[in-house]
Amino acid sequence: MLFVVCLLPVAWYAGDLLMHGVQGVFERYADPIKTIEHQSGIWALRFLILTLAMTPLRLLTGSLWPIRYRRMLGLFAFFYACLHFLVYLFLDLEFDLADVTEDILERPYITIGLTALLLMLPLAVTSTRGWMRRLGRRWKRLHRLAYVAAVLAVMHFWWLVKLDISEPLAYALILAVLFGIRLVARQRQVARYMRRVSSPDGAKRNPG
Amino acid sequence: MLIKRPDDIPASEITDPELYRQRRRFLQQGVAVAGAALTAGLWLPDSVEAGTRLANVKKSVWRVDEPLTPYRHVTGYNNFYEFGTSKAAPARYAPKTLKPRPWRVTIDGECEKPGRMDIDDLIRPHALEERIYRFRCVEAWSMVIPWVGIPLGAILRRFRPTSKAKYVRFETLLDPEQMPGQRTRLLRWPYVEGLRIDEAMHPLTILAVGLYGEVLPHQNGAPLRLVVPWKYGFKSIKSIVRISFVERMPRTSWNLAAPHEYGFYANVNPHVAHPRWSQRKERRIGEFRRRKTLMFNGYADQVAGLYKGMDLRRYY
Ligand code: HEM
Numbered sequence: 001m002l003f004v005v006c007l008l009p010v011a012w013y014a015g016d017l018l019m020h021g022v023q024g025v026f027e028r029y030a031d032p033i034k035t036i037e038h039q040s041g042i043w044a045l046r047f048l049i050l051t052l053a054m055t056p057l058r059l060l061t062g063s064l065w066p067i068r069y070r071r072m073l074g075l076f077a078f079f080y081a082c083l084h085f086l087v088y089l090f091l092d093l094e095f096d097l098a099d100v101t102e103d104i105l106e107r108p109y110i111t112i113g114l115t116a117l118l119l120m121l122p123l124a125v126t127s128t129r130g131w132m133r134r135l136g137r138r139w140k141r142l143h144r145l146a147y148v149a150a151v152l153a154v155m156h157f158w159w160l161v162k163l164d165i166s167e168p169l170a171y172a173l174i175l176a177v178l179f180g181i182r183l184v185a186r187q188r189q190v191a192r193y194m195r196r197v198s199s200p201d202g203a204k205r206n207p208g
Numbered sequence: 209m210l211i212k213r214p215d216d217i218p219a220s221e222i223t224d225p226e227l228y229r230q231r232r233r234f235l236q237q238g239v240a241v242a243g244a245a246l247t248a249g250l251w252l253p254d255s256v257e258a259g260t261r262l263a264n265v266k267k268s269v270w271r272v273d274e275p276l277t278p279y280r281h282v283t284g285y286n287n288f289y290e291f292g293t294s295k296a297a298p299a300r301y302a303p304k305t306l307k308p309r310p311w312r313v314t315i316d317g318e319c320e321k322p323g324r325m326d327i328d329d330l331i332r333p334h335a336l337e338e339r340i341y342r343f344r345c346v347e348a349w350s351m352v353i354p355w356v357g358i359p360l361g362a363i364l365r366r367f368r369p370t371s372k373a374k375y376v377r378f379e380t381l382l383d384p385e386q387m388p389g390q391r392t393r394l395l396r397w398p399y400v401e402g403l404r405i406d407e408a409m410h411p412l413t414i415l416a417v418g419l420y421g422e423v424l425p426h427q428n429g430a431p432l433r434l435v436v437p438w439k440y441g442f443k444s445i446k447s448i449v450r451i452s453f454v455e456r457m458p459r460t461s462w463n464l465a466a467p468h469e470y471g472f473y474a475n476v477n478p479h480v481a482h483p484r485w486s487q488r489k490e491r492r493i494g495e496f497r498r499r500k501t502l503m504f505n506g507y508a509d510q511v512a513g514l515y516k517g518m519d520l521r522r523y524y
Contacts, residue, residue, distance in 0.1 A: 022496070026494050026495075026496070027278070027280075027494075030281040030284065030285035030295070030493050030494070031285070031349055031491060031493055033491065033496075034349075034491075094497065094498060099486060099488070099489075102481075102486060103486070106481075107483070107484055107485070109484060159484075160484060162293075162347075162466075163289075163293070163394045163395070163465060163466070164293040164392075164394055
């Protein structure tokens with residue numbers, strides 16, 4: 001069910017293409033290539049943020065269900081980011097390698113977008129149960145890269161807008177709130193632990 | 209989760225402009241017939257509404273031999289930050305709030321006959337011409353647009369600029385009621401643009417009052433806008449209320465907002481990149497493949513002489 005919902009953004013534009021054909025799409029949208037480039041970028045960022053919202057949600061609600069959706073949301077973030085990159089590479093720049101290299105080397109917002117995408121790649125690969133088991137504790141550390149990717153993606157967005165930073169700012173604020181919740185939860189955990197360790201019966205229970 | 213409407217509303221959700229214009233014309237003909245019956249010969253203010261056909265428009269030799277960009281994209285996809293920052297915003301909001309009549313224009317500064325006059329008085333002495341120009345946005349998309357207008361030089365000469373008039377400064381209306389985007393502080397309002405006097409007097413530079421043979425739609429800068437076809441689109445200032453002859457180079461809006469990205473000259477130049485995108489190629493709206501951007505947007509034969517000896521990398 002959620003799977004289908006996650007496909008809606010791409011299905012919407014695919015439907016346009018099927019119903020109206022390439023010609024029709026160019027009549028309806030002034031610049032359809034830019035439109036999908038923007039929409040896929042935006043949805044990649046939204047899914048990435050949703051993915052990162054699952055742990056705070058668990059902390060707030062105390063129930064485990066958000067964690068069950070985390071992997072799927074993360075993979076959709078990766079899916080839309082790949083789509084975004086492919087649209088950029090093949091439809092926008094028409095695979096002109098000189099243009100692509102110039103973009104990557106000279107335009108920080110592209111460099112940083114590519115970095116975000118490359119960071120997401122190992123996360124997508126190691127998202128299976130098998131890899132989780134194999135990596136053990138290291139899996140968690142590795143997947144902290146998702147935060148880095150999200151921050152880079154917001155910076156990518158911030159640097160590419162001409163003047164109106166309101167949209168990237170909104171995403172930056174959401175990210176900040178999500179980080180905030182984790183931080184507070186973590187501090188409480190530490191405080192609880194400290195209390196337990198320093199109280200006399202706690203000390204009894206934890207000799208050494 | 210933040211769910212936003214996509215920036216580009218499918219054009220199909222907007223009233224089909226053909227249908228819209230047919231309705232308009234039908235209404236106007238009705239008004240015209242009724243008006244003529246009652247007050248034969250009286251000037252009808254309705255006849256300057258957006259979408260009305262302009263009479264006696266001369267074809268000019270300045271016509272690009274490339275397919276025209278469809279009307280719905282010319283009028284449905286553009287930048288006009290006074291109405292919002294998305295490309296669909298001008299078409300959505302400008303017709304609701306902008307009032308292009310009555311409209312007064314001030315011409316002042318270094319000239320012998322400054323004045324403030326109604327736009328119709330400003331325009332009336334001149335023949336309207338159709339100019340089919342390429343239009344190249346700094347964001348690397350482009351169009352081909354059949355403007356209707358008057359050479360700017362012909363208008364400016366009426367006010368007898370003095371030898372101190374080295375530049376011409378243009379100003380858009382400042383009125384947040386009519387232009388709600390001016391409540392933000394994205395740009396310094398009112399929008400200001402400028403040209404060197406020789407650029408302003410160049411025969412390719414026009415003041416447009418229409419497109420596609422009709423009165424200029426609100427979202428395209430009604431009732432009066434500049435069109436300088438060899439420069440990036442942001443130079444072609446819209447909804448002008450003031451034209452001033454000045455001695456010093458005016459500070460222009462985009463240049464003030466981001467001086468390293470937008471220069472005063474802003475000539476279309478495939479060899480000088482914008483910091484965030486190359487300018488070598490452009491996507492013509494409606495076309496699948498990009499095309500090469502031409503020096504001075506294809507008008508090099510006519511305008512390259514204006515910049516002889518100038519370092520165009522420095523004066524971007
Ligand atoms: C190889 C990596 C990437 C490249 C080359 C790339 C390139 C681009 C380009 C060219 C644009 C459009 C700029 C314009 O307005 O002209 C864009 C927009 C955008 N990209 Fe990326 N991007 C990459 C990765 C990512 C990733 C990983 C994300 C998010 C997770 C992302 C999110 C966005 C967003 C949110 C936008 C703005 C959409 C809008 O304007 O509405 N990008 N990107």
